[in-house]
Amino acid sequence: MKRHLISAGDLTRDDALLVLDTAEELARVSERSIKKLPTLRGRTVVNLFYEDSTRTRISFEAAAKRLSADVINFSAKGSSVSKGESLKDTALTLEAMGADAVVIRHAASGAPHRLATWVRGSVVNAGDGTHEHPTQALLDAFSMRRRMGRIEGLKVAIVGDVLHSRVARSNVLLLHALGAEVTLVAPPTLLPVAVDSWPCQVSYDLDAVLPKSDVVMMLRVQLERMNDAYFPSAREYSRRYGLDRERFGRLHDDAIVMHPGPMNRGMEISAEVADSPRSTIVEQVANGVTVRMAVLYLLLSGSEPAIGGDL
Amino acid sequence: MSTILIKSARVLGGEPADILVRDGVIAEVGPAAGKAGAAETIDATGLIALPGLVDLHTHLREPGREDAETVETGTQAAARGGYTAVHAMANTSPVADTAGVVEQVWRLGQEYGHCDVQPVGAVTSGLEGRQLAELGAMADSAARVRVFSDDGKCVSDAVLMRRALEYVKAFDGVVAQHAQEPRLTEGAQVNEGEVSGRLGLTGWPAVAEEAIIARDCLLAAHVGSRLHVCHVSTAGSVEIIRWAKSKGWDVTAEVTPHHLLLTDACVERSPAGPYNPIYKVNPPLRTNEDVLALREALADGTIDCVATDHAPHPVEDKETEWAAAAMGMIGLETALSVVQEAMVDTGLLDWAGVADRMSYRPARIGRLSGHGSPLEAGAAANITLYDPSVRTEVNPAAMVSKSRNTPYEGMTLPGRVVATLLRGRPTVLEGKLV
Numbered sequence: 001m002k003r004h005l006i007s008a009g010d011l012t013r014d015d016a017l018l019v020l021d022t023a024e025e026l027a028r029v030s031e032r033s034i035k036k037l038p039t040l041r042g043r044t045v046v047n048l049f050y051e052d053s054t055r056t057r058i059s060f061e062a063a064a065k066r067l068s069a070d071v072i073n074f075s076a077k078g079s080s081v082s083k084g085e086s087l088k089d090t091a092l093t094l095e096a097m098g099a100d101a102v103v104i105r106h107a108a109s110g111a112p113h114r115l116a117t118w119v120r121g122s123v124v125n126a127g128d129g130t131h132e133h134p135t136q137a138l139l140d141a142f143s144m145r146r147r148m149g150r151i152e153g154l155k156v157a158i159v160g161d162v163l164h165s166r167v168a169r170s171n172v173l174l175l176h177a178l179g180a181e182v183t184l185v186a187p188p189t190l191l192p193v194a195v196d197s198w199p200c201q202v203s204y205d206l207d208a209v210l211p212k213s214d215v216v217m218m219l220r221v222q223l224e225r226m227n228d229a230y231f232p233s234a235r236e237y238s239r240r241y242g243l244d245r246e247r248f249g250r251l252h253d254d255a256i257v258m259h260p261g262p263m264n265r266g267m268e269i270s271a272e273v274a275d276s277p278r279s280t281i282v283e284q285v286a287n288g289v290t291v292r293m294a295v296l297y298l299l300l301s302g303s304e305p306a307i308g309g310d311l
Numbered sequence: 312m313s314t315i316l317i318k319s320a321r322v323l324g325g326e327p328a329d330i331l332v333r334d335g336v337i338a339e340v341g342p343a344a345g346k347a348g349a350a351e352t353i354d355a356t357g358l359i360a361l362p363g364l365v366d367l368h369t370h371l372r373e374p375g376r377e378d379a380e381t382v383e384t385g386t387q388a389a390a391r392g393g394y395t396a397v398h399a400m401a402n403t404s405p406v407a408d409t410a411g412v413v414e415q416v417w418r419l420g421q422e423y424g425h426c427d428v429q430p431v432g433a434v435t436s437g438l439e440g441r442q443l444a445e446l447g448a449m450a451d452s453a454a455r456v457r458v459f460s461d462d463g464k465c466v467s468d469a470v471l472m473r474r475a476l477e478y479v480k481a482f483d484g485v486v487a488q489h490a491q492e493p494r495l496t497e498g499a500q501v502n503e504g505e506v507s508g509r510l511g512l513t514g515w516p517a518v519a520e521e522a523i524i525a526r527d528c529l530l531a532a533h534v535g536s537r538l539h540v541c542h543v544s545t546a547g548s549v550e551i552i553r554w555a556k557s558k559g560w561d562v563t564a565e566v567t568p569h570h571l572l573l574t575d576a577c578v579e580r581s582p583a584g585p586y587n588p589i590y591k592v593n594p595p596l597r598t599n600e601d602v603l604a605l606r607e608a609l610a611d612g613t614i615d616c617v618a619t620d621h622a623p624h625p626v627e628d629k630e631t632e633w634a635a636a637a638m639g640m641i642g643l644e645t646a647l648s649v650v651q652e653a654m655v656d657t658g659l660l661d662w663a664g665v666a667d668r669m670s671y672r673p674a675r676i677g678r679l680s681g682h683g684s685p686l687e688a689g690a691a692a693n694i695t696l697y698d699p700s701v702r703t704e705v706n707p708a709a710m711v712s713k714s715r716n717t718p719y720e721g722m723t724l725p726g727r728v729v730a731t732l733l734r735g736r737p738t739v740l741e742g743k744l745v
Contacts, residue, residue, distance in 0.1 A: 108634040109510055
C-alpha cells in the first residue's frame, strides 16, 4: 500500500499527473474568499521541522489548515529534540499522539525513510539533507505546466549546486517521469561524481545551454561552499553561472525563470531577472500551498492513499 | 594426561581422518589415530577440520564501551565463530597506548579463556596522530605486542608514519594502517559513486584509501619495514598492493567478510528500506566490481587474509538517521560462513586456502606463536570443526556478542561452527559455548 511521499522517484507519471490535476482543482478553492475545505477534518498533521525553514513550514501548515486538518508544529528548537531525544523517540511520541501524517524536514539525508519505519501514519518529506524535496519538484512542475501549458518535451536547465541540492534531485526524477528533457548546469565541483548515471544531460557551460532552454531553474548557492574550494569566489561563480540581464537576453522570448528560494540576489540571479514578468518565483510560493494541499489530500483523504510509495 | 579423539574429520576438506589430542597438543593425525584410547571423543563425521582461526582485527570495546562488548562476550563470539585467537584493536577508552592497558586486555583474555586475546597497540598517543605511543614498552610487556594500529583513524602524517614503520623494526613489529586520507573523507558517509549521488550522502571516494596505501607502500619500501593494510575495500587498492608485492616489498593486507559479500546497493535497497545504518561501516561498502576484485585478490594471495573488523555497537547507536549512526558491524560469528559463501562455494578457494587465509597467514603477520599451524602431530591443538553442509538463516538474537549489529540478519548463509578447541580444550561443542 502506498502511503508516503518520500522521494519523487516513488511517483509514476500517472501519480504525478494526478497530483498536478488535483492541485488545479484545489487552486480554484484558493481563489475563493473562503479558502477552507472540510476534507481532512479530524485528521492530524504534524510538521516536524529539524531545520529552520519558515517558508516550507508555513506552506505545509497553510495547506493542511485549508483542508481543515489539525496542525501541530514540532520544531527542533526549544523541544525535547534539543535535549538530545532521538528521532525514533520523537517518532514514537508522535505516533502515540495519533498523527495521521508527519511532514518532516531534517538535515540528514534519509531521515524520512527512517521515520517511516517507526510511525504508522503517512510521512511527507519536506526536504532531507542533500537528498530530496519532492513537494518542491511537484510545485515546480505545476508552475511550469501553468505557464507553458505542458511539461512533456520541455527543455529544462537546472543551474547551480546540484551536488548539495535536494531540489535538483527531486526535479530530475519528476521531470524525467513527466517527459521533460533536463540539463544540469554547474561547475564540475558541484556535480555528483556519477551524475552521468542520472536520467538527464550535463553541461558545464551555461551560455551554451540557455538559448535551447524553455525553463531555467536557478538553485541557491551557499557562500560557505567557497571555503571548501568548490569555486574560487562568489564573483567568479556569478560571472560563470549567474543569471544576469545579459544572459537573460539570450533566452528565447517564451522561456521562464524559476528559483526555489530563498534567493541570493546578485549571486546566482540578478534582481532584474528575479523580478521580471518571466520569473515564476512568487507564483511558485503560491503554488506550493496548492500542491501540498493536493499531496495531503491524496495521501490522507481516501481509505487508500492515491499516490506515493511504500519503502 | 587428558586426551580427546576427534573421529572422522575431513582435515582441510580432505579424506576423513582421526585427530588425537593429548595435553593440548596434536599427538597423531590419520586413520590409525583412533586406535589409541581416549577419555573423550568428538564425532566429526562430515565435518571439516581447520586450524583454529586467527583474527587480526577485532574490536572488543573493553575498556570503555562495555555496553557494546566486553573481552568476555567478544571472545565468546570469537569462539563461536571458530576463532582461537583475536587481535584486540587499540581504540578503547582509555586507548591501548601504554603497556598497562595492553597487559590488562591481554590478562582479561587469559582469565576468560574462550580464545587468546592479542592486544594491538596504538601507533600514536591517544590515537591523536601527533606523537608516537610507547611502542617499545608495549612490545616488551607481558602482552608482547607486535601489531600497532591507530585503526578507526589513519596515521595520515607522512613523517609520523615513516617513523612508526622504522621504529617497529627493532622488535619485528608491523604497522597496520587504516588507510583513509582525512581531508578527502570529511563527513563521508558511503562509497562515492552512483549510490552516494542518488541518496545525497557525502561520498567516501576510493582514492582516499588508495592514495594512502600507495604512499605507505612506498614508505615501507624506503625504510625496509613491514606494512599491513587493514580492511582493503577497493579494486584500485588491490592493484597497488599487487604492484607493491611484485616489487618484493613486505606488504600484507586483509579484507573483511562484509567487503567480500555486500555492496553499497544495500544502502539503497534492503529489507528494512533504504538508509538502514546497519550497513554503515568504515571503509564503506563498495561496488560489485570492487567485491569481485577483492575476492580474486584473496584467492590469488594478493590479499593475505580475512579479518573481521568485528565492531559492536549498542542498538541506540544504530537506530538513528544514517548520518548520526555509528560505523561498523559485528562479524566474528558469521565470518567463516560468509567466506564459504563468497569464496568456497564460488570455487575461488578450497578449504586449505581458507586455513591459509584465516589462520596461517594472519598468525604469521601478527607474529603469534602457538597459532596458525597446520593440523599435524606436535602442533598446538587449536582446531575448528565446521559443518559446511547446512544452510541457516542468520538470527541476531541467537548470537553471543553483546551487540546485534549484524548486516546479515534474515540472510541464509552456509555452514556452522560445530566445535572449537583451544589448546585441546573445547571452547565450543555442538555449536554451543562450553
